[in-house]
Amino acid sequence: MNDSRPEAAKQGSSGCVVISIDAMGGDLGPEAVIGGMARSVSDAPDIRFIVHGPQDTLQGLIDRYPELSGRCTLRHADGVVTMDDKPSQVVRNGKNTSMWSALESVRAGEAGVAVSCGNTGALMALSVIRLRRLPGINRPAIACLWPSRNPGGFNVMLDVGADVKADAEDLLQYALMGVSYARNGLGLKRPRVGLLNVGTEEHKGRAELKLANELIAAAAPDADFEHVGFVEGSDLPSDRVDVIVTDGFTGNVALKTGEGTARLVGDFLREALNSGLMARLGALLAMRALKALGARIDPRRVNGGVFLGLNGTVVKSHGASDATGVAAAIGLAYKLARSGYQERLAARVAHAAQAGQDAPADREQDGQNP
Template identity: 55%
Template sequence: MSGVVLSIDAMGGDRAPASVLGGLAKALRERPDLRFILHGDEARLAPLLKKGAPLAASVELRPAPDVVAMDAKPSQVLRRGRSTSMWKALEAVRDGEASAAVSAGNTGALMAMALFCLRAAPGVKRPAIGALWPSRNASGYSLALDMGADVRADAEDLVLYALMGAEYARVRFQAPRPRVGLLNVGVEETKGLPEIKEAGAELRRLSEDPSLAFEYVGFVEANDIFSGEVDVVVTDGFTGNTALKSAEGAAKFVGESLKSAFAHTWLSRLGAFFAYPSLRRFKKRIDPRQANGGVFLGLNGLVIKSHGGADATAYAAAVALAADLAREDVGSRIAAGVRKASSPPAAVGAPPAGLIIPPRREEGGSS
């Protein structure tokens, strides 16, 4: 296969395999150099591929008899999941046949399988899921992580998330010096849990190293994800996933409320007619499908998690993201950044080399 090769879990997701194939076809129309290794139920996939000749010519179909259920526990799929379409998709990346894997399947199972199959990159204890959020940045987006790979995160994890996120932002946003912030309950240095304060101190120190090329802006609040004042927002997986679902719900609520308001009277419907071009741009701007695709950062291989309920448009966005990051070799660049930060150059009065300053016990709790 020539061009960028992506390994696809064709059976993962609420609408699979129809939404998966629809997304691949849409992505291929915009990026004709893409090639796909498709893993799944051959009896279901082969007839669907015959209906779309252009897509079929760019696909290698590989049978995978089993599927990871959306409610399956990670421990269960690890024991007996090697015949699933999800595992086979990851296996192709591990074996160097594809540059990235894409799946809309069970998030917990995908992370567990990815860790087992691809392993964490050197220096990474816990991988993170990075997701794009609409913002006022020049790129139109900011990056937030972790979005749910692990509900826990200590100071070392948060620092690694920041370093990985900064490298991602350099590629995705073409930002030579990404602005990184730690999500907190306030911007004051006295606020926050001990691990957040420790991570903030270490990021401030690391940001003084010009070779790492990122700017630490300090603590930020949730509204800063959209403000355009920061490129990368770092938090633990519990907080990040909760914030993400809240934002998706708010976007849906706003969209439905506007639709209802403009349909209320004949006068409002007339106003909607004249405002239609602007409303269409607004709808696209807040449409979560346009930014679909969470990136598993910190693995020895590139994995993109599509939303489980993704339709063809959303799945195509995840595929396009995978192709972009594969072309830029983001995985290797992130690993190099983590290695560089793990042994920063010594400076007079600097603490010992290593990612984290030994924690200090502070008087009192967080405010």
């Protein structure tokens, strides 16, 4: 394998999709990350990894999985960004960390996408500094997929935590970035965009939301999306919207509230089905259906926030991700890298942010480096 050469590393002439992995900084340590890499291989035969972290530790872990043999290039990095590190410190002093190193592989064009379970604030700060914003973007955003009643099974919500603030202009940019993501990532031709508020009536909410709602409405015809107006928390899983726009504070609270609620209901269901002989027998008969349900509501399955608005794709996996969660994040990264999404998104978001337009693809970019 020779994927340290930039030209072979991206999905390109070699036919491989290269993902840059920050192996450190997650709550469950590099074991969960390497385990997740191993799980992701079966669905992605052409996947290759550049793995960043302490060489000896990682080599030992990789050697446990025969399926990873010949797929990994190691990049030694001593330092680890912890969950307590302040983003500003990491930006100043983090050159020796696995997170920094993982982003460098994307910056250098060696890998199409970087994946990290580490400190979100630090990862975003480093991504902004090292990869830089797309032209016309003020605040990058983190987009997540949200299980919904839509035919595709998901809505997109952003921002879920890149920045605790967003003014009306930022919210407009989020709408345009979200439309591009939904169009290119979820295959929706004319996404429906809603702005998260405390009610659907036009007079409700904060002043900046009213202004943002007007800006988004005005951009809808040129950017070819449908403006739904205000949506509420109860609409997040609904089928009347595809892209939900909000500031990173509200989006982060909503995301974690939804995850926490799904987990609570799942726990209550387990208790209920263990509450007596008849219930246990019933659960046994319905086991296959219940397992399918468990997979459907498992928050790990939609693990992976995508950083939008940068020159390069970064997937943030949940800090507490286990191997299943990491595999889901890598699966998302693989899908985005394979689709040539970053190249298309970069061109379109820049265009959309400047001109309020986001035309459909006129040709398929397929395996070509830009």
